[in-house]
Amino acid sequence: MFDSGPAVQPGAPPLSASQLPAYCVVLxxxxxxxxxTHNRIIEVGLCEIENGQVVEEWSSLVNPQVPISPFIAQYTGISNELVADAPLFDEIGEDLYNRLRGKVLIAHNARFDYGFLKNEFARxxxxxxxxxxxxxxxxRRLYPEHRRHGLDxxxxxxxxxxxxxxxALGDVRMTWEFVCKALAEHQPETVAPVLAKILGRPSLPPNLPPEEIEALPSAPGVYLFFGENDTALYVGKSVDLRTRVLSHFSGDHRRHKDxxxxxxxxxxxxxxxxxxxxxxxxEARLVKELSPVHNRRLRRTRELHILRLAPDPSQGTxxxxxxTHVAPKDxxxxxxxFRSPREAQKALREIASEHNLCLKVMGLEKGRGACFAYQLKKCRGACLGEEPPALHRxxxxxxxxxxxxxxxxxxxxxxxxxxSATGRTAVHVFDQWCHLGTAQDETELADILECSSEPLGFDLDxxxxxxxxLEKKHGKLDVVPLAGKTAAKLIAEDETAIRLETDGLCSC
Structure with missing residues (x-):
């Protein structure tokens, strides 16, 4: 335990504080x-609130059983020496849990504290x-005219x-002092809906305006998260945008990334x-264009490489x-x-080993005489003429x-x-696996078809x-044949559609 300064004096709360839940804990x-999930608590401070009044303060240092970094020690004033004789969280956990149980947790940036408590209690x-x-x-809600809302x-x-x-206890006292002042400066009819919204949505990001969540439709699409200075953080997709976005914030205390x-x-x-x-x-296009910080998949990859049987066997098999040197028609x-020539060569060597093929004939080994695999009886002798070239090929x-x-x-x-269920229609135009574009109307479709004679770019994603x-739909696709046709009414006419049989197509 420690003394962090003069205690908050119990007494009559400001008028609006009576609108708070009857039992709260400022922590x-x-x-x-x-x-x-990886870091540990080194100090807990709280004050218990009943009917808007402070009834008790409590604090404790905690031995985290891991070293405290010099940065954290300088930032908080809590050193390894200071917590050496402090209790473990295991020793104070049950008492803390009982103090918090059944009470609303009040904290500045509450998601942070809630996540640590959730994980420590789970242990x-x-x-x-x-x-x-x-x-x-x-x-943010009561003082929208201000840009900064950190505790400082x-x-x-x-x-x-x-x-x-x-x-911990010093910041608790400041947090409660802010609550009292903020509620006293606003009329109860202003405070009530604000408290209801915050208490009803405990998991939304603290810096995200709530109206942006409210605007989300329950429809298919792509969502984009941006940070400070409009830095792209994450691009995702879903058949239900509202449900998917909210799911990001429902269990974020369990994963550091979330x-x-x-x-x-x-x-x-x-x-x-x-x-x-x-x-x-x-989603695939936007990830490549924006390179969001938290998207690992679908980012722009390096130049891809492929294998091709040489047209002239005398120049290498x-x-x-x-x-980039391969036309889409080929x-x-x-x-x-493959993401590199080395990866392609590795795949070839594995194929040669599995099928008793000759590395020399394949151009992967140099020198005279038999290849090394022949000596291990893993080659049928194409390098010595014992296997006909045509058979090896x-x-x-x-x-x-x-x-x-x-x-x-x-x-x-x-x-x-x-x-879509709301009537939104789009046609995704493809040729030779290359996505030429997506049209929302006849004009866009005409533009895509007019540009279809330009060189196509193959995209792995x-x-x-x-x-x-194609595999997922199992023939239930609305496919519009576009070769040699104009865009007139192709967006709307059902009779131009054909059904694609996809049975037997293997998945990628």
């Missing part, structure tokens, strides 16, 4: 870092689930007592699509080429997609067949038409998305 934690076998009142959100900003703006800053993302979000955008395929394609004659071609890209199953350009989508 602050100091920790070894920002991850609730002790307690399931902690209480409502939270975040004073950061309270400040509140101290300066409202003249709060700033003794023992960055110590909590970190939530703390960074300042702005939300969404783009509705006509269906799932449109959302998948748009197999070629490793950059995909995609059916290539094998594999045929066996190689068979071995490579498993890596062959799918043949484009249409006679030219087609569109995949989607319609687009290829995989469409392959998986």
């Amino acid at each position: 602050d934690l100091e920790t070894t870092g920002t991850s609730p 002790l076998g307690f399931d902690y689930q209480e409502k939270t009142l975040c004073t950061l959100k309270l400040s 900003a509140l101290i300066e703006r409202h003249g709060l007592s700033s003794q023992a800053r960055h110590r 909590m970190r993302l939530s703390q960074q979000i300042h702005r939300l955008e969404f783009i509705e699509t006509a269906g799932e395929l449109g959302a998948l394609l748009l 197999i070629e490793i080429l950059s995909l 995609l059916a004659h290539i094998h594999g997609l 045929a066996r190689l071609q068979m071995a490579l067949s498993a890596l062959k890209l799918r043949t484009w199953p249409f006679a030219g350009t087609v569109g995949f038409r989607e319609r 687009g290829y995989k998305i469409l392959c998986r989508y």
Whole structure:
């Protein structure tokens, strides 16, 4: 235990404080870092509130059983020596849980403290689930004219007592002082809906304006999270934007990545699509264009490489080429997609070993005489003329067949038409697995078709998305044949559609 300064004096609360829940606990934690799953609590401070009045204060240092970094020690004033003889959380956990149970947790940036409590209690076998009142959100709602709402900003703006800053009980006292002043400065009819909204939505990011969540539709599309200075943080997709976005914030106390993302979000955008395929394609494109910090998949990859049987066997049996040197019409004659020539060579060596092929004939080994695999009886002697070249080439071609890209199953350009439940319609235009664009109306479709004679760009993500989508739909696709046709009424006319049989197509 420690004394962090003069205690908050019990007494009559401001008039509006009576609008708070009857039983609350104002709490602050100091920790070894920002991850609730990896870092630990080093100090707890709280004051218990009943009917708007402070009835008890309590605080304790906690031995985290891990070293405290010099930065945290300087920031909080809590050193390894100071917590050496402090109790473990295991020793104070049950008492703390009983103090918090059944009471609304009030904290500044409550998500942070709630996440640490949730995880620490879980280690002790307690399931902690209480409502939270975040004073950061309270400040944003009651004082929207101000840009900054951190505790330091509140101290300066409202003249709060700033003794023992960055110590748990000191920050608790400042937080409660802010609550009292903020509620006293606003009429009860202003405060009531604000408290109801915050208490009803404990999991929303503290810096995200609530109206941006309220605007989300229950429709397919893509959503984008932005941080400070409009930095792109994350791009996602869903067939139900509202449900998916809210799911990001429902369990973020369990994962450091989710909590970190939530703390960074300042702005939300969404783009509705006509269906799932449109959302998948748009997500892949936006991730490549924006390179969001938290998107690991679908980012722009380095130049891809492929395998191709050499037209002239005398020049080498197999070629490793950059995909940029391959025309889309020749995609059916290539094998594999690799992120580097080295990865392609590794795949070839594995194929040669599995099928007793000759590394020399394949161009992967130099020198005279028999190849090394022949000495290990893993080559049938193509390097010595014991196996006819034509037979070796045929066996190689068979071995490579498993890596062959799918043949484009249409006679030219087609569109995949989607319609949402709200009537939104789009046609996704493809040729040779290349996505040429998405049209929302006849004009856009005409523009795409007019530009279809330009060189196509093969995109691995687009290829995989469409392959998986074809497999998933099992023939239930609205496919519009576009080769040699104009855009007139293709968006709306059902009779132009054909049904695609996808049975037998393997997944990517």
